Amino acid sequence: MTDQLLNVLIGLLTSAIGAGLAWLAQSVRRRRLTERRRAFFGMPAGTDCLVVVNRQISGQTTSVHRDDVSALMELAILVNSCGARPEIMAHDLVRQGLGDKAEFCVGGPYSNDRTAAHLGWRLPSVRFGYDRSSTDGPAIVVGDQEFRLVPDGRDTPGWSYALLARLDPGGQGRPVFLIAGQVAIANHAAVRYLVAHERQLTRRYGLHGTFALMLRVVNPTRYGPDVVERVADVTDAAAAPAATAPATAPATAAPSTGSTG
Numbered sequence: 001m002t003d004q005l006l007n008v009l010i011g012l013l014t015s016a017i018g019a020g021l022a023w024l025a026q027s028v029r030r031r032r033l034t035e036r037r038r039a040f041f042g043m044p045a046g047t048d049c050l051v052v053v054n055r056q057i058s059g060q061t062t063s064v065h066r067d068d069v070s071a072l073m074e075l076a077i078l079v080n081s082c083g084a085r086p087e088i089m090a091h092d093l094v095r096q097g098l099g100d101k102a103e104f105c106v107g108g109p110y111s112n113d114r115t116a117a118h119l120g121w122r123l124p125s126v127r128f129g130y131d132r133s134s135t136d137g138p139a140i141v142v143g144d145q146e147f148r149l150v151p152d153g154r155d156t157p158g159w160s161y162a163l164l165a166r167l168d169p170g171g172q173g174r175p176v177f178l179i180a181g182q183v184a185i186a187n188h189a190a191v192r193y194l195v196a197h198e199r200q201l202t203r204r205y206g207l208h209g210t211f212a213l214m215l216r217v218v219n220p221t222r223y224g225p226d227v228v229e230r231v232a233d234v235t236d237a238a239a240a241p242a243a244t245a246p247a248t249a250p251a252t253a254a255p256s257t258g259s260t261g
Helices: 003-041 066-081 113-122 184-196 198-205 235-239
Strands: 048-053 085-090 102-106 126-129 139-142 145-148 159-167 176-181 211-218 228-233
Touching: 003 066, 003 198, 048 066, 066 085, 066 102, 066 184, 102 113, 113 159, 113 176, 139 159, 139 211, 145 211, 145 228, 159 184, 176 184, 184 198, 184 211, 184 228, 198 211, 211 235
Parallel strands: 048 085, 048 102, 102 176
Antiparallel strands: 126 139, 139 145, 159 176, 159 211, 211 228
16 A cells, blocks of 8 residues: 555545544534523423413404414424423413423413413512503503503604513422513514523523513514514512512503504
8 A cells, every 4th residue: 555545544534533523522512402402491302391372462362463373383393492392272271380391471461361370479570551541552560660662653663572581480390481572573572582592591590590581672563573682680670579569450451453461
């Protein structure tokens, strides 16, 4: 065997070993990321995940807004990526506790009874308000902070808000993800934010941490659910005992069409 042929064979062998090591490293990295995702969302492979569906305030009792349907589809993709199985149930049919299954609860307290229960139990200082006597848009109030919907117009792009929360039941139970927007498109936007910022949320709050964030959806009429800003971490304020008002004040009026607050 000539020296030239030997050098070629050594080069090929080195390349093959390098490619194999690179593939192995990528495989290990993907597996590690998948395991971190499963741990953060509380969805080990082969388990069931509860997805609680709200109703459209302005529609029939059993109707679901199309933006909420889009949010549910993206949640189903997320659940499947963890190797889990989505179990989709209407909010008024769920009769089970917390911790046995991971849960995604979509919609505000007026369109989702289970959201109202979660708020009253774990986030008592969060209130969704719709005041018929006021000319202002609906607001989410957390402690002494107010996040008010602004309709789009000629002089303003408009925006709406969504509460995105992860509630850890403790005792090695599986978490509840609360996705409560003022309008349906805000629910969709919050789901997209959760999926896109999973790694940042994991680094900030850990695999088992509780958090509550206020998100602002900018100009949803033109940008849809794609432009989302995190405006406040309200974890401590939301979990504090409610001073005087109940966790979810009675609705006096529903917001504009498309709302699922």
